[in-house]
Amino acid sequence: MIRSLASLGASVLGLLATIGHLAIFTTQTISHLVRPPFYGREFGAALLQIGYFSLPVVGLTAFFTGGALALQIYSGGARFSAEAVVPQIVAIGMVRELGPVLVGLMIAARVTSSIAAEIATMKVTEQIDALITLSTHPIKYLILPRVLAATLVMPFLVAIGDIIGIFGGFLVATERLDFNAASYLQNTTDFLTRIDIISSLAKGAVFGFIAALMGCYYGMNSERGAMGVGRATKSSVVAAAILILAANFLLTEAFFSA
Amino acid sequence: MIKILDVHKTFGANVVLRGVNLSVAKGESMVVIGGSGTGKSVLIKSILGLVKPDSGTIIVDGKNVKKGNRDAFLARFGMLFQSAALFDSLPVWQNVAFRLLRGSLKKTKEEARDIAVKKLRRVGLGSDVADRLPAELSGGMQKRVGLARAIAVEPEIIFFDEPTTGLDPIMAGVINDLIHEIVSEMGATAVTITHDMTSARAIADRVAFLHAGKVQWTGLVGDMDASGDPYVDQFIHGRATGPIAALR
Numbered sequence: 136m137i138r139s140l141a142s143l144g145a146s147v148l149g150l151l152a153t154i155g156h157l158a159i160f161t162t163q164t165i166s167h168l169v170r171p172p173f174y175g176r177e178f179g180a181a182l183l184q185i186g187y188f189s190l191p192v193v194g195l196t197a198f199f200t201g202g203a204l205a206l207q208i209y210s211g212g213a214r215f216s217a218e219a220v221v222p223q224i225v226a227i228g229m230v231r232e233l234g235p236v237l238v239g240l241m242i243a244a245r246v247t248s249s250i251a252a253e254i255a256t257m258k259v260t261e262q263i264d265a266l267i268t269l270s271t272h273p274i275k276y277l278i279l280p281r282v283l284a285a286t287l288v289m290p291f292l293v294a295i296g297d298i299i300g301i302f303g304g305f306l307v308a309t310e311r312l313d314f315n316a317a318s319y320l321q322n323t324t325d326f327l328t329r330i331d332i333i334s335s336l337a338k339g340a341v342f343g344f345i346a347a348l349m350g351c352y353y354g355m356n357s358e359r360g361a362m363g364v365g366r367a368t369k370s371s372v373v374a375a376a377i378l379i380l381a382a383n384f385l386l387t388e389a390f391f392s393a
Numbered sequence: 394m395i396k397i398l399d400v401h402k403t404f405g406a407n408v409v410l411r412g413v414n415l416s417v418a419k420g421e422s423m424v425v426i427g428g429s430g431t432g433k434s435v436l437i438k439s440i441l442g443l444v445k446p447d448s449g450t451i452i453v454d455g456k457n458v459k460k461g462n463r464d465a466f467l468a469r470f471g472m473l474f475q476s477a478a479l480f481d482s483l484p485v486w487q488n489v490a491f492r493l494l495r496g497s498l499k500k501t502k503e504e505a506r507d508i509a510v511k512k513l514r515r516v517g518l519g520s521d522v523a524d525r526l527p528a529e530l531s532g533g534m535q536k537r538v539g540l541a542r543a544i545a546v547e548p549e550i551i552f553f554d555e556p557t558t559g560l561d562p563i564m565a566g567v568i569n570d571l572i573h574e575i576v577s578e579m580g581a582t583a584v585t586i587t588h589d590m591t592s593a594r595a596i597a598d599r600v601a602f603l604h605a606g607k608v609q610w611t612g613l614v615g616d617m618d619a620s621g622d623p624y625v626d627q628f629i630h631g632r633a634t635g636p637i638a639a640l641r
């Protein structure tokens with residue numbers, strides 16, 4: 136009894152310590168934003184890696200999800216003869232929730248893992264120590280460029296995901312479900328409001344920040360050896376995915392609860 | 394120049410340094426020897442602040458290393474890591490010229506590359522390796538690139554962690570001469586860790602022998618053979634039996 140209480144206490148303390156470290160890490164990262172130098176080349180490379188090279192993954196994910204969504208809404212709507220709402224629900228579902236969340240999770244899988252593995256490997260092979268001895272701050276050189284790039288590029292990825300998702304629904308609706316193309320598009324654009332789009336892009340920025348930050352944090356805190364790198368990578372993806380879903384709930388609450 | 398006073402360091406249950414005292418004068422070449430796992434690498438990393446000692450004081454140029462501007466402090470040092478620690482995403486020449494491509498010492502790309510190629514030649518590497526990635530080099534070549542990077546901006550104080558490990562005897566000789574030259578001609582202060590007694594004799598002004606978490610013996614390299622210390626004797630002659638246990 137006492138022992139299980141003690142281990143519970145220890146894990147609560149461990150969690151609190153992690154939250155504390157993470158808060159310090161986040162503040163440090165942000166504080167480097169206003170302190171020169173800024174490593175433009177590293178920032179550019181991160182934009183390319185995180186943004187451009189994620190496009191295929193984002194496009195495919197959104198396309199198939201949009202298509203499946205149209206089919207489900209059609210068959211579900213048919214039960215109370217509301218098949219006609221397919222364009223509106225696909226639009227709102229993609230833009231408000233599925234677009235940002237799915238793109239966020241794919242970025243957690245693709246970007247968080249690669250950042251964590253790369254930085255953890257640098258850590259265990261003493262490359263981070265070498266950076267420091269070469270008068271280069273690892274947060275400035277490795278972390279800020281990645282976090283900033285992810286935060287800035289994710290709204291674009293989400294916007295592209297939203298559009299491709301809606302297009303996936305459109306394609307299924309017009310090819311398989313006999314919707315009229317022009318009125319489908321008309322219904323979609325009429326129905327979406329400005330707040331839908333703003334919330335979608337804002338979620339993207341927050342999720343991008345979380346995804347890159349988790350990769351960097353777990354990478355920098357990796358233990359030694361191959362096992363340390365493996366563990367850092369796994370923890371970073373799990374933490375990023377959970378935090379993205381939790382942040383999504385809070386942001387939905389903030390934007391749409393009224 | 395460097396004063397280490399009563400430095401202790403423990404990792405978990407592993408007590409590594411138990412009160413190390415050592416001083417290195419300006420322009421001196423100090424060689425640290427000692428068994429594998431005795432904390433030689435930890436000791437030099439402590440000076441640079443890469444490892445935080447549990448207690449004790451480290452003073453460089455009369456100033457406690459924990460105080461003052463880190464950037465200015467680190468700018469005076471060059472370090473060759475035991476594992477070379479090259480940046481594997483950058484080609485060899487950009488590794489060597491890392492400090493010359495960014496920050497306060499920034500030069501044009503052409504100038505930086507020229508300097509990198511010159512430094513590579515000094516460690517016995519031709520200009521053809523300049524554009525290769527570190528992963529494409531052998532261990533000994535990586536070590537030499539690390540050495541070129543450590544001396545690229547001609548720092549005042551240079552640490553070499555096992556500079557000749559993994560090198561053939563001729564290349565080891567080249568590196569010994571290079572370190573000797575850097576100290577005698579450029580007036581740099583050097584601390585070298587090595588297991589290679591030939592190398593130690595070639596580059597050392599003074600030798601410190603680390604054992605059981607302390608500096609067991611220190612003195613001029615010429616006095617090493619007549620130290621009268623059974624630990625040092627066993628170590629420098631590589632005897633399997635003696636006061637130092639083989640199982641560590």
Ligand SMILES: Nc1ncnc2c1ncn2[C@@H]1O[C@H](COP(=O)(O)OP(=O)(O)OP(=O)(O)O)[C@@H](O)[C@H]1O
Nearest residue numbers: 404407409427428429430431432433434435436475
């Ligand atoms: N970051 C670390 N975390 C945990 N233990 C460490 C760490 N760095 C070093 N150690 C431990 O400290 C001890 C001394 O390590 P160090 O690398 O300084 O040895 P060394 O004298 O350089 O040995 P070698 O000649 O084999 O390079 C070892 O037992 C090692 O396991």
Ligand SMILES: [Mg+2]
Nearest residue numbers: 433434475554
């Ligand atoms: Mg070592």
